[in-house]
Amino acid sequence: MADQRVDATPAARAALAAVRARQGGQVMFVQSGGCCAGSVPMCFPEGEFLTGPGDELLGDIDGAEFWIDKSLDAAWQTAVYILDVAPGPAEGWSLAAGDDLHFVTRSSDCLLPRGGDGVAPG
Amino acid sequence: MRYEPPGASDSIVTVEPRYGNFIGGEFREPIGGGYRTNVSPATGKPIAEYANSTPQDVEAALDAAHAAKDAWGEKSASERAVILNNVADAIEENLEMFAVTESWENGKPVRETLGADIPLVVDHFRYFAGAARAEEGTISEIDKDMIAYHFREPLGVVGQIIPFNFPLLMAAWKLAPALAAGNCVVLKPASPTPWSIMKLMEVVKDILPPGVINVITGPGAEIGKALATNKRIAKIAFTGETVTGRLIMQYAAQNIIPSTTELGGKSPNIFFSDVMARDDAFLNKAIEGLVLYAFNKGEVCTCPSRALIQEDIYEEFMGRCLERIAAIKQGNPLDTATMLGPQVSTNQIEKIASYVDIGRNEGAEVLIGGERATVEGDEFADGFYYKPTVLKGTNKMRVFQEEIFGPVLAVTTFKDDAEALEIANDSLYGLGAGVWTRDGTRAYRMGRAIKAGRVWTNCYHAYPAGAAFGGYKISGVGRENHRMMLDHYSQVKNLLVSYSDQALGFF
Numbered sequence: 210m211a212d213q214r215v216d217a218t219p220a221a222r223a224a225l226a227a228v229r230a231r232q233g234g235q236v237m238f239v240q241s242g243g244c245c246a247g248s249v250p251m252c253f254p255e256g257e258f259l260t261g262p263g264d265e266l267l268g269d270i271d272g273a274e275f276w277i278d279k280s281l282d283a284a285w286q287t288a289v290y291i292l293d294v295a296p297g298p299a300e301g302w303s304l305a306a307g308d309d310l311h312f313v314t315r316s317s318d319c320l321l322p323r324g325g326d327g328v329a330p331g
Numbered sequence: 332m333r334y335e336p337p338g339a340s341d342s343i344v345t346v347e348p349r350y351g352n353f354i355g356g357e358f359r360e361p362i363g364g365g366y367r368t369n370v371s372p373a374t375g376k377p378i379a380e381y382a383n384s385t386p387q388d389v390e391a392a393l394d395a396a397h398a399a400k401d402a403w404g405e406k407s408a409s410e411r412a413v414i415l416n417n418v419a420d421a422i423e424e425n426l427e428m429f430a431v432t433e434s435w436e437n438g439k440p441v442r443e444t445l446g447a448d449i450p451l452v453v454d455h456f457r458y459f460a461g462a463a464r465a466e467e468g469t470i471s472e473i474d475k476d477m478i479a480y481h482f483r484e485p486l487g488v489v490g491q492i493i494p495f496n497f498p499l500l501m502a503a504w505k506l507a508p509a510l511a512a513g514n515c516v517v518l519k520p521a522s523p524t525p526w527s528i529m530k531l532m533e534v535v536k537d538i539l540p541p542g543v544i545n546v547i548t549g550p551g552a553e554i555g556k557a558l559a560t561n562k563r564i565a566k567i568a569f570t571g572e573t574v575t576g577r578l579i580m581q582y583a584a585q586n587i588i589p590s591t592t593e594l595g596g597k598s599p600n601i602f603f604s605d606v607m608a609r610d611d612a613f614l615n616k617a618i619e620g621l622v623l624y625a626f627n628k629g630e631v632c633t634c635p636s637r638a639l640i641q642e643d644i645y646e647e648f649m650g651r652c653l654e655r656i657a658a659i660k661q662g663n664p665l666d667t668a669t670m671l672g673p674q675v676s677t678n679q680i681e682k683i684a685s686y687v688d689i690g691r692n693e694g695a696e697v698l699i700g701g702e703r704a705t706v707e708g709d710e711f712a713d714g715f716y717y718k719p720t721v722l723k724g725t726n727k728m729r730v731f732q733e734e735i736f737g738p739v740l741a742v743t744t745f746k747d748d749a750e751a752l753e754i755a756n757d758s759l760y761g762l763g764a765g766v767w768t769r770d771g772t773r774a775y776r777m778g779r780a781i782k783a784g785r786v787w788t789n790c791y792h793a794y795p796a797g798a799a800f801g802g803y804k805i806s807g808v809g810r811e812n813h814r815m816m817l818d819h820y821s822q823v824k825n826l827l828v829s830y831s832d833q834a835l836g837f838f
Binding site: 239240241242248249251253257258259278280281284285286295296297298299300301302303304305311315316 | 522550551552555556571572573574575577578581595676677678681682685686689727729732733734735759805
């Protein structure tokens with residue numbers, strides 16, 4: 210994709226592959242906007258979350274589509290969203306990234322040295 | 332005063348090693364046999380095990396609810412009200428026990444659970460006991476021989492999914508109106524807080540008929556979905572974040588059932604110059620009104636997380652507020668002197684730390700806090716404590732637009748009413764707002780113009796039963812805390828009756 214706006218750390222790619230293997234199929238990500246289980250990418254079986262014209266497809270990570278609400282995307286003012294993993298259980302109704310591991314989003318404009326295996330996109 | 336932690340020999344709270352699901356009036360082992368461990372955010376140490384349920388448990392809970400629904404729905408409003416009042420009385424008799432339980436599981440300071448959470452739970456059941464009795468159907472005289480009778484009928488069995496930030500109060504907000512309207516419930520608490528609701532079930536299990544309330548614990552991705560997509564619920568109610576809220580509404584659409592959702596917020600709290608016109612009790616109240624962003628550790632959908640201060644009083648007013656913030660006492664949530672407890676989970680504290688870093692990187696100035704806190708007592712060394720933090724910046728920054736769900740305030744200034752309103756409404760959310768002024772006309776005009784479901788005027792974070800609560804914009808659909816909630820939990824039966832013997836004459 211020419212205007213791919215997502216990337217992932219090696220740890221996130223490994224976790225994603227494991228999630229797909231457990232699920233027996235492709236998954237999708239939807240960026241959450243906040244609140245009690247928020248600011249994290251929710252990982253669902255592919256097609257579980259119905260996207261609409263108000264949503265933006267940011268690209269895909271090894272085939273897994275990554276979506277965000279357009280107005281949330283505007284508020285975040287983020288060029289590239291980077292999928293990573295961090296310790297702790299999955300939030301909301303997201304699939305876990307592994308045992309006591311959940312997916313998180315980091316932004317290219319603000320690389321944060323927290324969790325996962327660091328922030329180097331791979 | 333300092334309460335002993337639950338499970339300690341001299342604690343007022345007993346802890347079982349493990350808690351099953353509450354189904355059909357009894358605690359049952361999860362069918363799959365799985366359990367997980369729940370930890371206290373104060374210590375990071377285990378409290379108890381809770382059922383890691385599977386969709387089979389959801390079906391068992393629905394079986395119990397359906398078995399109970401006819402008898403419960405046919406009870407008179409007065410009979411149901413007596414039971415709800417008995418529930419309220421039982422909670423009130425155990426108020427301290429519940430306050431300590433809730434504090435230990437969620438991390439919120441016990442002064443809040445003693446003074447707000449649990450008394451509000453009690454009052455909520457009483458309010459809906461009364462509201463149910465006062466409900467009336469309507470009669471319309473369509474013409475002299477035709478009468479339309481409107482009756483409220485229960486929906487049957489409803490699903491409810493609640494968040495971690497007020498585990499017992501959010502349960503009460505949802506359970507009380509659903510039960511009052513004659514429904515039976517299958518409720519799923521949030522994954523970080525599965526325990527206090529089970530303590531509640533221990534206390535009320537002999538008051539409510541079996542199957543009227545059923546509580547199942549487990550992962551949202553599996554249990555929440557199994558409940559929300561189930562063909563055997565007649566309504567789904569949810570409080571939580573927006574992506575899950577959309578999923579809930581999507582599932583409800585697929586089954587053609589109603590849903591109510593209470594979602595996120597980024598609430599503005601607006602302080603006009605005249606709050607500083609006098610150094611008096613009102614000014615003192617307004618300062619506390621700003622510091623309320625730290626209430627419940629900022630883990631509140633309506634957290635007043637954006638402070639808008641009129642520019643001519645900014646330095647002096649913020650100075651007074653920062654003094655008050657610096658005096659916030661963090662520590663053991665079971666100490667009644669503690670004002671700020673630990674965040675609910677490691678996830679939450681990492682997220683907060685990330686947002687503060689985002690704020691720094693986008694140019695916000697850290698006025699106070701901005702790092703994890705260490706508190707007194709070795710047992711709290713692994714607790715999830717974060718210092719109350721204030722970031723000064725502008726409303727376009729991410730820390731002003733995104734819900735952080737922690738004790739982090741984003742503060743900015745405005746020139747006049749028009750700019751205050753523009754900033755207040757420049758948000759995806761519309762759940763709560765605060766307006767502070769001595770000018771009643773300004774308060775009214777601002778309150779009406781702000782796009783939010785609740786505008787606290789010269790107050791904040793009050794949640795009395797009887798005042799409707801819910802969101803504008805992406806903050807959700809539906810209202811709670813008010814008897815109009817009975818509409819959300821019932822359907823209208825119309826009997827259209829002819830008292831004429833005359834045929835229409837068509838055939």
